[in-house]
Amino acid sequence: MPELPEVETVRDGLDRLVVGAVVRRVEVFRDYSVRRHEAGPLDFAGRLAGRRLAAAVRRGKFLWLPLTDDDVPGAPATPSDDPAIPSPGRAAAPDEALLAHLGMSGQLLVRGGASADDWRHPHLRVRLHLEGAPATLGTAGHYLDFVDQRTFGHLSVQDLVPDASGLPAGLGSELPLLPGPVAHIARDLLDPHADREEIARHVRRRRTQIKRVLLDQTVVSGVGNIYADEALWRAGVHGRRLAERMRQADVLRVLDAAAEVMSEALVRGGTSFDALYVNVNGESGYFERSLNVYGREGEPCRRCGAEIRREQFMNRSSYFCPRCQRAPRS
Missing domain, CATH: 3.20.190.10 (MutM-like, N-terminal)
Structure with missing residues (x-):
């Protein structure tokens, strides 16, 4: 998407x-x-x-x-x-x-x-x-x-x-x-009127995994599977952590990371894995060259060198570093 x-x-x-x-x-x-x-x-x-x-x-x-x-x-x-x-x-x-x-x-x-x-x-x-x-x-x-x-x-x-x-x-x-x-869609993180403190409080009220909350467009809009994985890697947070157990500061760190990665992608025109994704002039973006975890299964983490892993997530995939993003205990 x-x-x-x-x-x-x-x-x-x-x-x-x-x-x-x-x-x-x-x-x-x-x-x-x-x-x-x-x-x-x-x-x-x-x-x-x-x-x-x-x-x-x-x-x-x-x-x-x-x-x-x-x-x-x-x-x-x-x-x-x-x-x-x-x-x-x-x-x-x-x-x-x-x-x-x-x-x-x-x-x-x-x-x-x-x-x-x-x-x-x-x-x-x-x-x-x-x-x-x-x-x-x-x-x-x-x-x-x-x-x-x-x-x-x-x-x-x-x-x-x-x-x-x-x-x-x-x-x-x-x-x-x-x-x-x-009308039911939440503001996104690039919206100058978005209140990140309030978004973080809303995230922490959800009794589910942090990655699922990031993809919920009624909580915060615009974050998709690619940028969720990139944001969680930057913040050092595993996507299976429960949002309700996270501190406000940790959630804000994830939201800030999501805003940063999307802002950087915007400079390059977006993440284009598919020739179908083009702008109004028919030009594709190339931010995929700068992705740190998404699509890099088996490759070394650019931060610690550990092997990037992939796991199934909602009929899609999640990519993460097992060392930088410690999985929560069952």
Whole structure:
């Protein structure tokens, strides 16, 4: 699965290349890719046509593009200090968003230039025709394509609801609004409004193994299997330790390590083991070259030299150093 750094890399690309553009037409080539839009593909296309992509926002592995109307009729003659009231040159606060989840292989690819009309990916599922392309893309064609080989990803138009905290709901926007299906997702460790002390207390209330808690998106979002193993190695904590028996300082050390490893991966564009994991320009990340334990079974630990081990975990694998990360007693 693409993890938080991969999704943040995509969000950043969307912020630079499509925010401010207007959706003029939508083509849905595979209905299943908009299955979470309950009113169906025709309504999905209709709800997007004529809307402006106002921002690119992320919480955990969920992405959304708030939608505003291209033209705001009835705007008052003088500007208002209230951001919810339309003013000349400013659209009303959005109440809907285009929500995206990449699933296992989803990609959001931006295409522009004279040859864009002739380019069509073999796994193209949805195409948004955009107007108002940045100069770097040219004006002959400007598309946002949703490509998904394994078809676990999905797009939908969702109502925005208030975040319970009243704070900005995701990275990329100051609005305390997020799509309804994302309301149960916790903040991630790269969110400037995430309270790590409170997250650590929440972790310690869970009566299960620390790695299972790290993967629980309702506790802390965005941490997947790869970065969980890397964070636990950095913190010197075995994934089978019981969260409820850990000290606050030890949990904070794990959370800090997770934030560090994901920040480093973000600089390199994410961890790309698969050619399917690419950013909006179709480029893969290469952080896998810097992984310390994940996928390194039988190789020496880069800290102590012991042989890295692998064990089964929730139909997946956990990698750890038996010397640096002492297993808990049964």
